[in-house]
Amino acid sequence: MKPYKSCSCRDPETKKLLGKKCPDLSKKGHGGWYSRYEAPKSADGKRRQPRIGPYDTERECKAELGKVLGTAANPKAHDERKTTLGQFLERRYAWRKSEAETGEGLKKSTLDSEREALDLYLIPGLGHIKVVDLDDEHVRELYQAMRKLNRPEEQGDRSEILRRLKDARATRGGKRLHSRPIGESRIRRVHAVLHGALADASKLSKIRTDNPADGVWRTKGGKRKQGRARPLLWTAERVEAWEKTGNVPAKVMVWTTDQAGNFLDFCEASDERLYPAFHLDAYYGPRRGELVGAEEKDLSLERRRLHVLQAQADDELDDTKTESGYRQIPLDDETVRVLRAWHKRKLEERLAWGEAYQDAARVFCYEDGTALKAAYLSSRFRILLERHANIRAKGKEGWSVERIARKYRTTEAAVEAALRLVLPPIRFHDLRHGAATMLIAAGCDDKFVSEVLGHASVAFTRDVYQVLAEELAEDATRRIAAFIPRQNRLSAVGASTVPSGG
Template sequence: MKPYKACSCRDSETKRLLGKSCPELSKKGHGGWYARYEAPKSAGGKRRQPRVGPFVTERECKEELVKVLGRASNPKAHEERKTTLGEFLERRYGWRKSEAETGEGLAKKTLDAEREAIDLYLKPGLGHIRVVDLTDEHARELYAAMRKINRPEEKDDRSEILRRLVGARATREGRRLHSRSISESRIKRVHAVFHGAMTDAVRVSKIRTDNPLEGLWRSKGGKRSKGRAKPLLWTAERVEAWESTGVVPAKVMVWTATQTGNFLDFTEASEERLYPAFHLTAYYGPRRSELVGAEDQHLSLERGWLHILQAQADDELDDTKTEAGWRQVPLDEETVRVHKAWRKRRIEERLHWGEAYEDSGRVYCYEDGKALKPAYLSSRFAILIERYANIRAKAGEGWSVERIARKYRTTEAAVHVALRMVLPPVRFHDLRHGAATMLIAAGVDDKFVSEVLGHASVAFTKDVYAVVAEEMAADATRRIAAFIPRASRPAAVGAISVPSGG
């Protein structure tokens, strides 16, 4: 089992390989290092002495020999030494699919996600490499190539692995399945499939003695986390300061209940087609990807429930952001009423489009039935906020309500709503933060709020929203005191005027 040096030179007369007897072996760079080891006997009892190599150095040969000897005691490992990752992934997927068909295995959606990870990334990238030869470097190379897809770096990279990945994505209907770059969350999901397969190679199939992907995803050691940005409430004082300076106090801002109500009144009065989506977000805070991914079959208006089972953050359906995201959201009577009207409108649109209608099966869709793009919701939200501000600006210039309504192609009712109060800026996602804040401020149980929002834990919900919820409750208390006149109290006591930012 001692390593030896050999080459592929042949005798000039007999043409036989010289191997270990080549006189040139003493020269640097000539030949390579090999080693033989005693493997388990064949099924017929025949002795087997496989060879490993060639290696550039004797040290590399010894290191590989140690690994091989660790597997040699396992006959299965020797039989599987030529099994490639692609072959093993297909075999493993077959097992898991068979288990799923009995009702004991994975859900179809999870299996489909695993199939995509195999077809688009693992097999094209590393499927040709033997399972016994895989290292952590192979995985790192794969993930690095994935990060370049649909980015400017893709054009400058001429690596074979990236070429194969790009080729795999162009094989379906002659076009790429995704036009966006690969997110880190998707890479981690591919890594989960890869890691699971290698774990099975160790524990189930006994092909390897170790999992080379163990500990591959490590935290950023030494760097202090900046923490999650916590929301601030748009109190009257902050609105007044923003009007004067134009500076938004924090990255994440939340409307008060009054401001949120005014936005919803404005959106509804504007006859915004997607008002139901904004209404649901403001009340119960589903993520944008969850709104777009919601399907009709999971919305029960009779029982007042919406089951959130999937999301669409990019161009296709996927799992929810976390396991806790898979949840039921109870709907109040007003939300049910809004969505019954929405369902009726969609039926009318379907009749209008006729055969051209493409039923995506989604709760929220375009007029022709196609599934919404996630960015479209944010775009509509931004248009509404901009229109609201423009209406107020024109009113300040002395424009009449009728003229403003014609200018912005909206209703006079929407103009009247916009003139009630200032609406400070927030992002579409901040409606989710607002929903969490208002639920807590209204005294709803923290656990219920956490479940409705799909948070991983109650502790997270309280940590992020408790302070701003208290501020909202205090703000409401001050407004109640200002609203109710008391003859036995001086006007200054507890009476705070309500500015236009209300």
């Protein structure tokens, strides 16, 4: 139906509403714009013509009428016009929970994560808004408020949505929530829950014709997404070719067990302060952010476990990269020994710094106790590789071990380690790839490796690293065969074929 103007003025004598007959409707700012539409008949067959409005302009009224007519043919859409987002989210969660109980739905951890998104952000922030009235500005306003939580800008913001979020996060289950700022990864996960719910509202429940969360979260840049880079092993043949040409065969390269061991030997002999971090990464492959974000309370040397519960992105603590990132890493005897020595070293540094020591309660930290920056680990890794290469270069020039050690102010043991083996270039993150490869090659179960690395699925672990692990095993086999001299093989074979007698 065509939009019309009406108001709530009453006749002074009859007290009846004047509506469309008010003489003042032609005046600017008086009344509002309304419209009616033909809705599906009620259960008893009666005609229904709901009214929408008021709107400030005729254009706004027509735009809203267009949205309504898009779903008016569906009886359910009319019945759901007063359903709030909070009601719909609770109803949808109940459906998903019942599916999970049959063994066909989501995992419990996924449901728990979704429940948290509902309780702490979506329902407090947007739950009061009707599903049909929700738009992209509401969604953007929620994410803007989330970014202000526990930051300085929170103090000057008196918005209602921020107040509701703060109240929701104050306590949960009788426990006070952490006071860290909200990271972008958490907002991304909340967005995934909201986007999925609104997709169900439009495609399954037919409450509305569109998804207002579409396009709200944009990825950085406009580059086309590249396929997954497959790691390659630095075999002897590839190392030899690299030394001649300087060309690295692939973007992601992985060291062999000998190369990784040589690097760790070099670090330890050099008395590299962050050797324990490199050791842990080479053995079990935690992500860089997880290494610098690990807190002392999450490391138990008695139980030989490291609990990975958070990561440090940029300069802020945040959740792990994925839900499967929450995990326990079992530690072997050698790693426990290295970490005990590291703990002793940190105590000595604390005593040396005295009152100036700033305890960040992290497993790995700077000498004054402050939290490491993630980029610092990568920087130290590059410096160590460069020093290793420089020592080898001096060795080729004929320098003695003692002279090289004095030149680089390091130990003779470190020089001897560097001279034993060439280390081709890899990135710090490639230690993680190497750990996955070595664990599989060592015969560890794929599921165990997937859990230690915090991968989303066993299929991902197998898909990326299985071939590489097989190549590592083959490379080791070739090196073993070459190591054992068999100079008399041909003569022995020839002798065995000579006929006897005659």
